[in-house]
Amino acid sequence: MLTFIRHHLSRSGHAALVSVVCLGVLLSACTPKEGIKTSPEITETMPEDEAEQQLWLAQRAISTERADYLLNALEIYLTREDYSNAERTVNTINTTTLSSPQYERYILLAGKLAMILDKPELAITYFEEAPSEAFTTAPLPTQLDAVELRANALLAAGRPLEAARFRAFNAGLFTGEAYWENHNKIWNALRAVPALELSRALEQPQDYDWQGWLELINQIRLNQYSLDQQLVALNQWRENWPTHAASQHLPDELQMLIELPNTRPKKIALILPLSGPLEKVGAAIRDGFFAAFYADAEVSSVSTEINVIDSEQHDSIIDLYLQLQIEDYDLVVGPLQKDQVSELALLPQMNPPVLALNYADTFELATPGLFQYGLAAEDEIRQILDYLDSQKKSRIAAIYPNAAWAEELVNTLKEREQGNDNFQLLSYEYTPEDSLSNGISALLDIEDSDERFRDIRNILGKVEFEPRRRQDIDAAILIATPTIGRQLKPLLAFHYASDVPVYATSQIYAGFQQKDKDHDLDNIRFTEVPWLLSQTIPLRSDIKYLAGINRYERLYAMGIDAYHLAPRLALMERFPSSQLPGMTGNLAINEKNQIRRQLEWATFENGQVKTLLTLSPQ
Template identity: 35%
Template sequence: MMTYRNSLPTFTLLAVLITLFSGCASINLDTHVAETPEQALTIAADENDPQSAQRYLLRIASDYQTKGNHTAARKILRHDLLKSAEGQPLEQRRLLAMASAIELEDRGWAKELAATGNTEDFLNYPSDLLPRAANLQAQTYALAGKSLDAATTLILLGQTDSSTSPQSIHDKIWSQLKNVDSSELQASTNNAIGFENQGWLELAMTLRNTDGNLDAQGRLIRQWQNNWPGHPAAQTLPIELALMADISSSRPENIVLALPLNGPLASAGKAIRDGFIAAYYNDTSANRSKTDIRVVDTANQPFRDLYSKLSSSKVDLIVGPLEKEGLTELADMNTLPVPVLGLNYLPAGRKAPNGLYQYGLSAEDEARQIAEQLAEDNITRILALIPNGEWGDRVAAALTNKLQETGVTALHVQRFFPEDNLRAITADVLGVTASRQRAIDVERTIGLNVEFEPRPRQDAEAIVMVAAPTIARQFKPLFAFYFAGNLPVYAPSITYEGVPNPSRDRDLNNVIFTDIPWVLAENSPLRSDAEQYLTGTKGQLGRLFAMGADAWQLSKRLPLLQQVNDAAINGHTGTLTMTQTGSIHREQLWAKFVNGTPEILETKSPDALVTGE
């Protein structure tokens, strides 16, 4: 029998065995870099000293945040191993958790963090971290839907940190206070403690019931300043409130309404004109003795020549043109000496000069809103029917771009002409034509007739139908004919004629569509008055009338919308906001056809800083 001896010395073998059985003892928790959150949690779980394990996990989570990987950080920060943290590790964990919850927009996590703390928690951090901690805490409260606590945190920060810019912090405080529910705000105002808290709450409550009247708002803000002369906000008003206080003195007095009153666009121009003038006379804040409105016909003349002539006279604002060509003529100018509120939009890619604002009934806005609603309804795969032509191209581009942003997949976008065979178009978009072709191919292959029942594709969750009423009333029954009647259908305002017609619109039952408040809202004093004395207030002309009415409201608020990021107007054509480049976007209402009649759907209403008609 042969004997084999290990060539390793005895002490070397013992060292290897000790290393094998020592597990993680050789890992330095102060320097180790985990490849995954799971690895970090496993290593921490094997550590005998809980505090060392917690310090290690917090360092790894912080490293992930630095790299922008907040999902990995969340997996660590929400683990049970950190729930027993106390003292400094607890404060560090809370700071890191708030940062990741905000970055990930994790409302559930934010609510948990908000429920386990109070508005004074940020004071536990050292002075160099105080502003960051307070701002993270305020953002966490806001994400959790606790706007009042967010505002209270920022008010306290203003009292304790002199390095914070008063303008910046006052703007943030106001942006939170405006989101507080009126009943909660009233209760808090009644029970407020502390000079600064009382002043802020009274200011917010004072401006709640002004019905969007800018003159009234300005007077109330100045009155509040007089009543609270020593309050920090009285000395440095939030930018939005400073603009509101000054806007009545800076609103345009000499306005030119430049519209086509002859030619193919005459009816549209006259409807917008009537809406603008009606809104002016319905506006109790308008100063009749100072405001002068002049109407000019833009038909049959280059708008740039007309603009040059008008800008050399005493004009504060030009509202118009409606024609896209006229608006494009202004795009070559670097700046406009007299501001223009154009009633259309420049072609894609054209940069607007300074002083040019753009507003209209944009089909692209509606397409984007449909995409957002699909995502909100948790619909991830859709089919779409969109007309051919330049208008349809713009709608298709806006819809598909927004679908990509929201994570919704367009499985198939079918374009069509009104004169097409709509049955064939429907079969194509639903995949029935492809299904039938597969059956034909099988028959040719096996040489026998096969039984075939057409079935639509099974992966679609909804249909977007962009079609005029006469076409839409044909498409909707065809969906049911091809066994897709259970798919929800979303549509823009073009699908509704604007006037209830149950006998004809029964074919549109269950179609969900978006339209302007002028058409859908139950109560509108201006609409009620206009319908008594004017024609052209319903249907498509009614939408243009509403556009004219909102153009009047916009004419008074352009500086406010441009300088306050989240400022909005509750208008007749929707909730109006402005981009940094001066383009007005609209958020419309949602309705559903029930027994041939539109019924408004409740949706989350956007926060409007400027309200009223």
């Protein structure tokens, strides 16, 4: 037991311990006479638990040594993953008495705990409140640990520009492979910087190194819709910044980007339903795919063969895929139907690779060569829930239809509740036959308020009364079409819930402005594809030539993104942090090779849809 303590204590702390032990030996030699009560100080023994030993010693140490014991205990608790005791220990440390080395150790340990507890802002606060000289004279490994912790905290707190800037400023601390690893982390953080924030940073004077990084990410983004244009822009940037570290050694993702033209698929099979009940859906995706192809052909010298196949004309998707293998296709895009994607997912591997346009029903592990991308509304629900979680809103009223199209969305809501003890879902499932007013009233417990009023009136006679809704609802999530939404939003206000922030999925928006009708949707925040929110996308001009496309614009945008994803799948698989700012959202890949979307935010204001660049708390 003492051997362990010797490893953890300072020299002065070790001396204190030896004194304590010697005192115990001397006292044990003095056997008390029978009948005499031994004092608590004499009979008190050191705990056997390692962490409790440190706390025991801290209680008996002088103030300058006490912190060392507490920090030892904190480190032991962190190693054990005993975070409740670790948090209690952090709160007992008086930072005003810490020496510089102690304060640095405190920041690293307390900051690590804050990150584990998903409190990155707290970790940042530890650094911000530290003395200005903290870490300036610390050993190099300690300084590097501090850089990693603070940069990771900034990134986790949704401050990627600051994270990248901090890493770039401290890049000189790193050497060898660690230098280039930090190099890649700067790039990855820059990839997550919102466009508006990047634009503002570019307008400010910067030092050479940081300005070069900003110009690099900006050039890659400005040419994001064409692989060839991105490569031209990258080469131009390297000519303009020849001595920049990123020019001499590109981040790994950009190095692979240079190699992509050599691996770009030259023969693509596009499998879609072009007859039967899904004919118009398939046609919209096809038209979007070819719109992107023709736009790319104007700036690309690469020849690509695309063959369109009607999936409705084939009984077996497996047989069709095996035939495409024989015909030496480089990539298969499709199918669209979920059951066909599920069949393909049962194959042990995909060669040629497949970019399916839907998600398999059961898909636990990534099938090599199978990528899945679709307009899953579950992405929108997760985005809304993640935002509400970031705002500490945990009691959510969910209003959704009893309809097949909403099942996956509702399941996603319920999964979040099952996986989070702090999250509570209050549900109202409406049907076409429902009285929506009665349903909202029940959800908000208005009837209970009326009952209490009647009881009071029976006792006191005539009294003034205004019904009250339940007060514990933090926000509402609305899953509804525009027609139903125009009824539900006013009903929330009618039933005294006008102050409850309302969030909705893209089903709430018809896809085009209806100012006269959409006043009743005012102040609803919703997720939507960039394609429908921006009027400056060049390919949008093609829409006017496609009669009847309005109803299927999101699918048209999906076709565009499918084309842009095709040559980038290998890059995204190798670099999961790589993202494609697409027409259907910001596209990223997960560990199952599923492409997931982060959509843009919008709101209704005076009946018109307005894009929200940032979300202010409600």
